[in-house]
Each structure stands twice: as structure tokens, then as C-alpha cells.
Amino acid sequence: MRDEDGPKYFDFEERQRQKARARQRDEERLERGKISPAELQRENMPFRKLRRDRVAIYRSKKTGEFVWMSFERKRGPEGSNED
Structure with a gap:
């Protein structure tokens, strides 16, 4: 079995680096x-x-x-104070 055929693992350190780069780009923008x-x-x-x-x-x-x-709140009659 070759390495690319093996199971894929989530690399937390790489994800942290990606997020740091994205934050830096956002700050620069x-x-x-x-x-x-x-x-x-x-x-x-x-x-x-x-x-x-x-x-x-x-x-x-x-x-x-x-x-x-629908998850929108339904408005009650005017003057009702349910909120």
C-alpha cells in the first residue's frame, strides 16, 4: 500500500497555520x-x-x-409584550 492510499488524518497544526494565514490576510485587507x-x-x-x-x-x-x-419569529398582535 502506498502512502497516498492510506487513511487520511486531520493535521491540527496545518489547520492552525491555514487559519493564521487567513487572519493575516484579513488584517491586511x-x-x-x-x-x-x-x-x-x-x-x-x-x-x-x-x-x-x-x-x-x-x-x-x-x-x-x-x-x-420556517424558523422566523411570528409577530403577535400590535401591543402584545411577549418578547
Whole structure:
């Protein structure tokens, strides 16, 4: 068995180096004014593409279609103080 055929292992030290390089690039972009702090924050958000208004919960075994649910808060009647 050759080395490239063997099991793959996660290298924590290499991942730390990758993250450090990414942080350094982000800092340089901020210093040069290429990106605003708010834009950088949006760019680095792990769930930035998550839609709370339409989330697939599971796939129906009968039809194979996704069953969707909304996680948006529903507004109560005006003047209600539930929050």
C-alpha cells in the first residue's frame, strides 16, 4: 500500500497555520481599506447562507421530497409584550 492510499488524518497544526494565514490576510485587507469590518464579519459568518424562512427538516420516504419549516419569529398582535 502506498502512502497516498492510506487513511487520511486531520493535521491540527496545518489547520492552525491555514487559519493564521487567513487572519493575516484579513488584517491586511482591513488595513488597506479593501474591505470594511462589517463586510469582513459577514464574509466570515459560518451560517451566512442559512435561510431562517425556509429550512429543510427531513426528506419524505414516500415522495422523496423535502419537508420544509420556517424558523422566523411570528409577530403577535400590535401591543402584545411577549418578547
